[in-house]
Amino acid sequence: MVDNGRPRPMIPYAAAPGAARPIGRAPARTVPAPIPAAEATRLAYASGVTTPRPRVGVSACLLGAKVRYDGGDRRDAIVVEALGRLFEWVPVCPEVEVGMAVPREPIRLVGSPGAPRLVGERSGRDHTVAMRAYAERRVAALAAEGLAGYVTKASSPSCGLEGVRVWPDAGGPPRLEGVGAFVAELRARLPLLPVEEEGRLADPAVRARFVERILAYDRRRRAAAVAGPG
Numbered sequence: 390m391v392d393n394g395r396p397r398p399m400i401p402y403a404a405a406p407g408a409a410r411p412i413g414r415a416p417a418r419t420v421p422a423p424i425p426a427a428e429a430t431r432l433a434y435a436s437g438v439t440t441p442r443p444r445v446g447v448s449a450c451l452l453g454a455k456v457r458y459d460g461g462d463r464r465d466a467i468v469v470e471a472l473g474r475l476f477e478w479v480p481v482c483p484e485v486e487v488g489m490a491v492p493r494e495p496i497r498l499v500g501s502p503g504a505p506r507l508v509g510e511r512s513g514r515d516h517t518v519a520m521r522a523y524a525e526r527r528v529a530a531l532a533a534e535g536l537a538g539y540v541t542k543a544s545s546p547s548c549g550l551e552g553v554r555v556w557p558d559a560g561g562p563p564r565l566e567g568v569g570a571f572v573a574e575l576r577a578r579l580p581l582l583p584v585e586e587e588g589r590l591a592d593p594a595v596r597a598r599f600v601e602r603i604l605a606y607d608r609r610r611r612a613a614a615v616a617g618p619g
């Protein structure tokens with residue numbers, strides 16, 4: 390509303406001067422129906438805006454950080470550009486954070502797929518205990534910071550979510566049955582946290598479902614924080 394180029398103040402309906410007072414019972418106010426959570430999620434995803442943005446962990450190399458064993462990165466355009474508008478990233482490189490250098494000797498999972506060791510490919514140096522101790526501390530800190538999801542780098546002996554190569558002690562070909570050492574701890578300690586690998590997020594349906602799961606997880610987490618300990 391503009392009068393001589395100047396905006397006029399809005400007058401609330403109930404306070405409008407000269408308005409006839411209704412006779413009898415006041416008409417019931419029309420209250421907009423709340424938007425169902427699933428629909429709110431769909432709208433947020435479609436508009437590319439979620440407020441506040443959920444905090445989501447991510448393998449740091451997927452954001453372009455040069456933290457890989459060879460000094461490179463694995464920047465992923467979908468993670469950075471499509472999902473980066475929706476989430477506040479919490480980058481984590483378990484290998485660097487546990488104290489390994491860049492560049493460094495590559496490491497691999499060795500032994501039983503259910504309980505593999507994390508060892509240097511050439512030196513055989515065993516990082517299993519150090520990685521487990523670090524992962525326990527880091528996952529606890531991430532949970533305390535209100536993490537709502539995690540995107541992992543596929544095939545990594547530290548970050549892979551599934552199908553990571555595990556080399557038998559006796560030699561021979563690897564079995565594609567492992568989970569990265571850090572992500573194994575993440576899954577064990579936060580079993581309901583939505584976690585997905587970057588490669589699968591190229592599928593729009595998988596991506597949309599992942600976003601829905603994160604927003605739902607974050608809503609539950611915030612509601613529980615407001616309610617306090619039961």
Ligand code: SF4
Nearest residue numbers: 449450482542545548
């Ligand atoms: S896959 Fe994980 S451990 Fe390897 S460089 Fe990326 S963030 Fe670091």
